Amino acid sequence: KAGVTQTPRYLIKTRGQQVTLSCSPISGHRSVSWYQQTPGQGLQFLFEYFSETQRNKGNFPGRFSGRQFSNSRSEMNVSTLELGDSALYLCASSLLGGGEKLFFGSGTQLSVL
Amino acid sequence: KNQVEQSPQSLIILEGKNCTLQCNYTVSPFSNLRWYKQDTGRGPVSLTIMTFSENTKSNGRYTATLDADTKQSSLHITASQLSDSASYICVVSAENTNAGKSTFGDGTTLTVKP
Numbered sequence A: 001k002a003g004v005t006q007t008p009r010y011l012i013k014t015r016g017q018q019v020t021l022s023c024s025p026i027s028g029h030r031s032v033s034w035y036q037q038t039p040g041q042g043l044q045f046l047f048e049y050f051s052e053t054q055r056n057k058g059n060f061p062g063r064f065s066g067r068q069f070s071n072s073r074s075e076m077n078v079s080t081l082e083l084g085d086s087a088l089y090l091c092a093s094s095l096l097g098g099g100e101k102l103f104f105g106s107g108t109q110l111s112v113l
Numbered sequence B: 001k002n003q004v005e006q007s008p009q010s011l012i013i014l015e016g017k018n019c020t021l022q023c024n025y026t027v028s029p030f031s032n033l034r035w036y037k038q039d040t041g042r043g044p045v046s047l048t049i050m051t052f053s054e055n056t057k058s059n060g061r062y063t064a065t066l067d068a069d070t071k072q073s074s075l076h077i078t079a080s081q082l083s084d085s086a087s088y089i090c091v092v093s094a095e096n097t098n099a100g101k102s103t104f105g106d107g108t109t110l111t112v113k114p
Helices: none
Strands: A005-007 A010-013 A017-025 A031-037 A045-052 A053-057 A064-068 A073-080 A089-092 A109-111 B005-006 B010-014 B017-023 B030-038 B046-050 B054-061 B062-067 B072-075 B087-093 B108-114
Touching: A005 A089, A010 A017, A017 A089, A017 A109, A031 A073, A045 A064, A045 A089, A053 A064, A073 A089, B005 B087, B010 B017, B010 B030, B017 B030, B017 B087, B017 B108, B030 B062, B030 B072, B046 B054, B072 B087
Parallel strands: A010 A109, B010 B108
Antiparallel strands: A005 A017, A017 A073, A031 A045, A031 A089, A045 A053, A064 A073, A089 A109, B005 B017, B017 B072, B030 B046, B030 B087, B054 B062, B062 B072, B087 B108
16 A cells, blocks of 8 residues: 655755645545654644645645645645745645544655755 | 643753653644644654543653643653654644634654754
8 A cells, every 4th residue: 555645855946936746645544644743853744635625724824725636635835935934844644634543755855945 | 821831852862771751732622632743844644642531651762641630741752762853733623613713832853853
């Protein structure tokens, strides 16, 4: 069974640009959640999607958005990039969300110059 | 407010030694507690899950304990190996919660030196 796949693995952008990250969950998983991790910081929750609907949202500005498709694949978009957006972005999938075990992808390392 | 606090923030031990990581939480009503291991530049991987009725659970050289009364958990690593160098994250979920409402600790960074 394939794991959670995130693309691209690395990304370099400049301030003001926008970026789209992709996450393919484990087959059959309907919940996809996104997290931001900066050096020395814990995982900060961005949002969770379940059956194409955003179910929860963290405390991030509106520049951060996402969506989920009918096949449960999810994308995250960050517009008007700032230097502080440089981070490892992780997505995780689970069958139904809740307190289930999360299966994480390897992340997308975003560098904003 | 639900909170998870982990200690120490970082730890350095010699290969072959044991260590214990701590996790204190105030999540309520409690459903389960998970320990994840995150290697540098990778996503976290689940090590163990503890539910209310469980006191101890082992996964190889990793042993997790839970004291639901004091709301504390520990992760004990026996006979450490260089590959144990990683960040260990404690995640606590409340009942009737969605993935986004699980509470994450900031992690303990463990370095095992030869």
